[in-house]
Amino acid sequence: xxxLSPSVLSADFLRMDEMLKTFEENGVDMxxxxxxxxxxxxxxxxxxxxxxSVKRHTKIPMDxxxxxxxxxxxxxxxxxxxxxxxxxxxxxSDVEATLKQIRSHGIKSCLTIKPCTKPEDIFTxxxxxxxxxxxxxxxGFGGQKFMPESLKKVEALKAEIKRQGLSTxxxxxxxxxxxxxxxxxxxxxxxxxxxxxxxxxxxxxxxVKEIKSL
Numbered sequence: 001x002x003x004l005s006p007s008v009l010s011a012d013f014l015r016m017d018e019m020l021k022t023f024e025e026n027g028v029d030m031x032x033x034x035x036x037x038x039x040x041x042x043x044x045x046x047x048x049x050x051x052x053s054v055k056r057h058t059k060i061p062m063d064x065x066x067x068x069x070x071x072x073x074x075x076x077x078x079x080x081x082x083x084x085x086x087x088x089x090x091x092x093s094d095v096e097a098t099l100k101q102i103r104s105h106g107i108k109s110c111l112t113i114k115p116c117t118k119p120e121d122i123f124t125x126x127x128x129x130x131x132x133x134x135x136x137x138x139x140g141f142g143g144q145k146f147m148p149e150s151l152k153k154v155e156a157l158k159a160e161i162k163r164q165g166l167s168t169x170x171x172x173x174x175x176x177x178x179x180x181x182x183x184x185x186x187x188x189x190x191x192x193x194x195x196x197x198x199x200x201x202x203x204x205x206x207x208v209k210e211i212k213s214l
Contacts, residue, residue: 001212001213001214002181002185002189002190002191002192002211002212002214003029003030003169003190003191003192003212004028004029004030004191004192004194004198004208004211004212005028005029005030005031005032005063005171005191005192005193005194006023006028006031006032006193006194006195006198006199006208007032007033007034007173007193007194007195007199008031008032008033008034008054008195008199009032009034009045009195010195010196010198010199010200011199012199016054016057017057019199019204020054020057020058020060022204022205022208023058023060023208024058024059024060025205026205026208026209026212027208027212028060028208029060029061029191029212030060030061030062030063030083030084030191031054031058031060031061031062031063032063032065032173032193032195033046033051033054033062033063033064033065033082034065034067035047035051035064035065035066035067035068035078036067036068036139037067037068037069039068039069040067040068040069040088040091041067041139048077048078048080048081051064051078051081051082052080052081055081061083061084062081062082062083062084063082063083063084063086063110063171063191063193064078064081064082064083064084064085064086065086065110065112065133065173066078066085066086066087066088066091067088067091067139068087068091069091069092070091070092070093071087071088071091071093071098072087072093072094072097072098072101075087075098075101075102075105076101076105079102079105079107082107083107083108084107084108084109084110084130084131085102085105085107085108085109085110086109086110086111086112086131086133087110087111087112088112088113088114088139089111089112089113089114089117089121089122089125090113090114090116090117095111095122095125096125096128099111099125099128099129100128103128108130108131109128109129109130109131110129110130110131110132110133110171111125111128111129111131111132111133112132112133112134112135112139113132113133113134113135113153114135114138114139115135115136115137115138115147115149115150118153119134119153119156119157119160120156122157123160126157126160126161126164126166126168127164127166129168130168130169131168131169131170131171131191132157132168132169132170132171133171133172133173133193134150134153134154134157134170134171134172134173134189135150135173135174136150136172136173136174136175136176136180136184137173137174137175139174144174144175145175146174146175146176146177146180147174147175148183150172150174151183151184151187152187154170154172154184154187154188154189155187155188157170157188158170158187158188169190169191170188170189170190170191171189171190171191171192171193172184172189172191172192172193173193174193176192176193176194176197176211177194177197178197178210178211181194181211181214182214185214192211192214194211198211
């Protein structure tokens with residue numbers, strides 16, 4: 001069964017309590033929190049105070065995705081509100097040191113790759129990753145079309161994780177819906193990030209169950 005990490009970037013924050021209750025009742029595994037700085041990606045979102053406020057109202061783990069320049073500068077801040085904390089391979093930080101910095105806080109680490117990055121580029125870092133995130137769209141905006149070439153990256157990562165004898169999870173983010181989710185799971189994805197498809201649904205509970213049944 002696939003794990004689901006809905007992106008709250010698509011949420012109506014004035015109805016957050018209602019959304020969290022629906023997610024809890026239907027077994028959502030994580031909440032994907034997209035942090036954007038307007039520099040590493042051409043958009044801006046929210047920071048630590050918003051994530052902390054959401055975390056106070058739910059037991060669902062916070063899956064925090066840093067889309068920011070030189071993320072090592074903010075790891076200690078976000079570690080206070082994250083259960084899983086991820087950053088981009090391409091963002092300008094020392095990858096090994098930043099992964100170790102995350103784990104030093106007793107939380108799980110995640111390394112993310114953009115569509116332009118080869119999966120082989122991060123093979124050496126997999127032992128330090130509790131999860132890797134494959135972007136199946138260009139990061140920065142919701143509602144984009146799924147890039148099918150990302151499935152090959154998932155397959156390659158899955159094979160390497162198995163070869164190294166690791167338990168690292170593979171997460172995929174971007175354009176996930178009822179057509180693309182089964183393809184991602186078949187390729188080896190363990191965690192599906194879905195934003196507009198879930199939160200734009202007329203029946204969020206039914207959509208959550210649909211994806212989690214894969």
